[in-house]
Amino acid sequence: MIAIKDTEIGFGTSLFSIPAMDFDQGKVHILMGKNGIGKSALLNTLSGLISPIKGTITLDGISLPDYSYKHLAKKMAYVRSDVKGVPFLTVDAFLLLGRYHYKSFLRKHSAEDYAQIQKAKELFGIAHLTEKFTNELSSGELHLCAIAKAYVQQTDYILLDEPTSHLDYANKRKVYELLGEIAKNHNKGIIISTHDLDLAFKFPFDFYLIESQMQSLKRIKGFNEVEKEFSNCI
Amino acid sequence: MNLKRSNKVLLLLVSFGILVLALLGLLIGDIPTDCLDVYHSIFSYSEDNLSELIVREIRLPRVCMALMAGAALSIAGMLMQTLFQNPLAGPYVLGINSGASLMVALGILSGTGFLSSEFGLIGSALIGAFIFGLFILFTASFLRNQIGLLLFGVMLGSFVSAIITILELSSESESLKAFTLWSMGSLNGVTIEQLPIIFLVFFLGCIVALFIVNPLNILVLGEEECRMMGYNVKRLRLLIVFVTALFTGLITAFCGPIAFIGLAIPNLTRMLFKTQDHMLLLLANLLFGALFLLSCDLLIQLLSDFILIPINALTSLIGAPFVIYILIRKIR
Numbered sequence: 001m002i003a004i005k006d007t008e009i010g011f012g013t014s015l016f017s018i019p020a021m022d023f024d025q026g027k028v029h030i031l032m033g034k035n036g037i038g039k040s041a042l043l044n045t046l047s048g049l050i051s052p053i054k055g056t057i058t059l060d061g062i063s064l065p066d067y068s069y070k071h072l073a074k075k076m077a078y079v080r081s082d083v084k085g086v087p088f089l090t091v092d093a094f095l096l097l098g099r100y101h102y103k104s105f106l107r108k109h110s111a112e113d114y115a116q117i118q119k120a121k122e123l124f125g126i127a128h129l130t131e132k133f134t135n136e137l138s139s140g141e142l143h144l145c146a147i148a149k150a151y152v153q154q155t156d157y158i159l160l161d162e163p164t165s166h167l168d169y170a171n172k173r174k175v176y177e178l179l180g181e182i183a184k185n186h187n188k189g190i191i192i193s194t195h196d197l198d199l200a201f202k203f204p205f206d207f208y209l210i211e212s213q214m215q216s217l218k219r220i221k222g223f224n225e226v227e228k229e230f231s232n233c234i
Numbered sequence: 235m236n237l238k239r240s241n242k243v244l245l246l247l248v249s250f251g252i253l254v255l256a257l258l259g260l261l262i263g264d265i266p267t268d269c270l271d272v273y274h275s276i277f278s279y280s281e282d283n284l285s286e287l288i289v290r291e292i293r294l295p296r297v298c299m300a301l302m303a304g305a306a307l308s309i310a311g312m313l314m315q316t317l318f319q320n321p322l323a324g325p326y327v328l329g330i331n332s333g334a335s336l337m338v339a340l341g342i343l344s345g346t347g348f349l350s351s352e353f354g355l356i357g358s359a360l361i362g363a364f365i366f367g368l369f370i371l372f373t374a375s376f377l378r379n380q381i382g383l384l385l386f387g388v389m390l391g392s393f394v395s396a397i398i399t400i401l402e403l404s405s406e407s408e409s410l411k412a413f414t415l416w417s418m419g420s421l422n423g424v425t426i427e428q429l430p431i432i433f434l435v436f437f438l439g440c441i442v443a444l445f446i447v448n449p450l451n452i453l454v455l456g457e458e459e460c461r462m463m464g465y466n467v468k469r470l471r472l473l474i475v476f477v478t479a480l481f482t483g484l485i486t487a488f489c490g491p492i493a494f495i496g497l498a499i500p501n502l503t504r505m506l507f508k509t510q511d512h513m514l515l516l517l518a519n520l521l522f523g524a525l526f527l528l529s530c531d532l533l534i535q536l537l538s539d540f541i542l543i544p545i546n547a548l549t550s551l552i553g554a555p556f557v558i559y560i561l562i563r564k565i566r
Contacts, residue, residue: 042477047462073462084456088507145537
C-alpha cells in the first residue's frame with residue numbers, strides 16, 4: 001500500500017496538497033485533473049524522482065526515502081509521458097532494459113528474463129516489432145513498448161503518466177483492459193494519470209481528482225464530479 | 235553479450251587487421267628491418283644492433299602509443315556521447331582536451347619548475363582534463379539543449395586557445411618551439427620506459443569503463459530511467475567524467491591534442507554494429523579506435539618521404555568530413 005499523509009506535492013513549489021490518501025494493491029487508480037495541476041508531479045514524487053515539498057510517503061510501511069535505488073526499482077515501475085526512441089536500440093533490447101534490476105555485473109540475461117519479455121510482447125501485441133529500432137516506431141507503438149517494459153519489470157506497483165494519449169481507440173481500450181487484469185490477477189497497484197475520461201469511467205477502477213479550487217486530491221465516485229471540475233473553467 | 239555472426243566476423247577482421255598493421259608499423263621506416271629483428275628486439279634485445287635498437291626504442295613505443303591513444307580516445311568519445319545523449323559529443327568538441335592543453339601550455343611555456351617536469355606535465359594534464367570535464371558536466375545540468383552544450387564546448391576551446399596565444403607571445407623561442415611541436419600531435423614522443431605506466435593508466439580506465447556497462451545501457455534512455463532502474467546516476471556521471479578525463483589527459487599529455495577520433499569512431503561503430511549494447515560498443519571502439527590511429531600513423535610513415543603530416547592534421551582531414559556526413563544524415 002502507498003500511504004500519503006499531510007503532504008504537499010510540486011516541482012520546487014507546492015502545486016496541491018494531499019491530506020490523506022492510500023493506494024492499494026490489486027486495483028487500478030485513475031488520476032485526473034486539469035493540465036498543469038500536478039498529476040506528473042505526483043507520479044514523479046511517488047516514483048522517488050522528486051521529493052514531496054512537505055510530508056512523507058510510505059510504501060508498504062517503509063518511508064520512500066529509506067528505500068535504496070535498487071530496492072525501489074524492484075518495487076515500482078514508472079512509464080513517463082515522454083518516452084523517446086533511441087537509434088539502434090531494438091524493441092527486444094529496450095524490453096530487456098526492464099530486467100536490469102535483476103542483472104548482475106557481466107552476467108548474461110537469464111531464461112526468466114527472456115520468458116518475461118516474450119510474455120509481455122504477446123500481451124501487448126508488439127511481437128511483430130521485435131527487431132525494429134525504437135526510434136523508427138510510431139509514438140503509439142513506442143508507448144505500448146514502454147508499458148510492456150514496465151510490465152516486464154515485475155514490480156508490485158506501476159505508475160503510468162498519460163500512457164494512452166498517443167494510442168488509437170482500440171489500443172487505448174486494450175491497455176485499460178490489460179492493466180485492469182494485471183492489477184487484479186497479479187495483485188499489483190497501478191496508478192494512471194489520464195485525460196481519457198469517457199473511456200476510463202467504463203472500467204471498474206478507482207477514481208481520483210486533483211481539484212483546482214481546493215488544490216487538493218480527493219477520491220470521486222462518478223463522472224458528474226469530474227464534469228463539474230472541467231466546466232468550472234473560466 | 236550475444237554476438238551475431240556478422241559482428242563476430244567484423245571484430246575478428248579488425249583484430250587481425252591490427253596485428254598485421256602493427257607488424258607493418260614495426261617493419262616500415264627509413265632503416266630496413268625484417269621480422270627477425272622485430273622478434274629479437276622484443277625477446278632477446280641487444281643494444282649493439284642498430285635495427286633492433288630502432289625497432290625497440292622508436293617504432294615499438296610509437297605503435298603501442300597509436301594503439302592505446304586510438305582506443306582510449308574512442309572509448310572516451312563513446313562515454314561522452316552516451317552521457318550527454320548526443321552523437322556529436324566527444325572529448326575534443328566538448329573542450330576536455332582544452333583543459334589538458336591549457337595545463338600543458340602553462341607547463342611548457344612558463345618553463346618553470348615542477349609543472350614542466352615530465353611527471354608534472356602529465357599530472358597537470360590529467361587535472362586540467364578532469365576540471366574541464368566537471369565544468370562541462372555542471373554546465374550540462376542546466377544547459378539541456380544539445381547544440382547549446384556543443385557550442386559551449388567550442389567556446390571553451392576558443393577561450394583556452396586565446397589564453398595559450400597570449401602565453402605563446404610572451405614565452406622563450408625554445409619553449410615556444412617545443413609547445414608548437416606538441417600541439418601538432420605526435421606519437422613519437424613516448425619512450426619505451428614510459429610505456430608500462432601509460433598502459434597501466436589505460437588499463438585502469440578500461441576496467442572502470444567495463445564496470446559501468448550495465449548502467450550505460452540504460453543511460454541511453456535518459457538519466458531518470460537509469461535512476462529508476464536502481465542505479466546511482468550521480469556516481470555514474472562522475473565515473474564517466476573520471477574515465478574520459480583520465481584517457482584524454484593521458485593521451486593529450488603524451489601525444490598532444492588529437493582531434494576527431496573520439497567523435498568519429500564511436501559514431502562509426504554504432505552505425506556498423508547497429509547496437510546500443512555498451513559491452514559490444516566498448517570492445518568495438520577499443521579495436522576500431524586502435525586500428526584507425528594505427529592506420530593513420532602508418533600512412534604518415536609511408537608518406538614521410540614526400541610530405542610530413544602531423545597526426546592531428548591527418549585525423550582532422552579524415553574526421554571532419556566524416557562528422558559533416560553524420561550531420562547531414564542526421565538532419566535529413
